[in-house]
Amino acid sequence: MRILAISGSLRAKSSSTAVLLALQSLAPAGTSVELYEGLATLPHFNPDVEEVSLPPEAAALRARVESCSAVLICSPEYAHGVPGSLKNALDWLVGGHEMVGKPVAVLNPSAHSTFAHAQLLETLKTMSVALVPYASITLARRPASGDGRDILADPALADPLREALLYVVQFAERLSA
Numbered sequence: 001m002r003i004l005a006i007s008g009s010l011r012a013k014s015s016s017t018a019v020l021l022a023l024q025s026l027a028p029a030g031t032s033v034e035l036y037e038g039l040a041t042l043p044h045f046n047p048d049v050e051e052v053s054l055p056p057e058a059a060a061l062r063a064r065v066e067s068c069s070a071v072l073i074c075s076p077e078y079a080h081g082v083p084g085s086l087k088n089a090l091d092w093l094v095g096g097h098e099m100v101g102k103p104v105a106v107l108n109p110s111a112h113s114t115f116a117h118a119q120l121l122e123t124l125k126t127m128s129v130a131l132v133p134y135a136s137i138t139l140a141r142r143p144a145s146g147d148g149r150d151i152l153a154d155p156a157l158a159d160p161l162r163e164a165l166l167y168v169v170q171f172a173e174r175l176s177a
């Protein structure tokens with residue numbers, strides 16, 4: 001099973017991306033977590049452009065979503081909101097069919113980030129994704145390193161993430177059965 005992981009941060013040493021990198025290591029046998037790396041190069045969403053011809057970057061994002069069995073999102077909160085670059089990516093996905101019914105989990109890297117997490121869940125609900133029950137969790141503390149190694153070394157972070165990923169895999173398996 002292939003799972004697409006989208007980080008809402010463009011920072012090189014992002015704690016959000018670190019969560020997704022850790023999930024790559026925590027994935028059960030037969031499951032791969034693939035990091036989406038096109039967020040920074042997506043053009044700004046414009047319905048006029050979408051109507052005429054989908055930009056290749058947006059088409060590639062839709063294809064990545066379509067080819068994966070589930071999507072994981074991990075994002076920081078900026079000024080009590082979802083980072084513009086992540087919301088931009090979601091806006092490019094709204095007009096396609098790829099996210100409809102797709103199993104999605106939102107992993108919140110910080111207990112302080114309550115607004116962005118709630119906004120993401122609301123946007124995704126509006127996009128008719130299949131939010132995976134119990135998998136959209138908030139971590140006990142924000143990971144410190146950018147490579148996910150501290151997450152793997154700390155059961156308080158790694159265990160709930162491993163469990164959330166299992167929920168996603170089982171949910172996606174049931175959906176495709």
Ligand SMILES: Cc1cc2nc3c(=O)[nH]c(=O)nc-3n(C[C@H](O)[C@H](O)[C@H](O)COP(=O)(O)O)c2cc1C
Nearest residue numbers: 009011014015016017076077078079080081112113
């Ligand atoms: C412009 C800006 C606004 C921020 N606003 C919030 C906020 O509203 N709530 C919050 O919990 N953290 C806020 N933060 C802190 C970031 O969420 C934090 O730096 C986080 O580590 C960034 O995520 P990353 O490590 O994945 O890049 C803000 C940071 C920046 C730079």
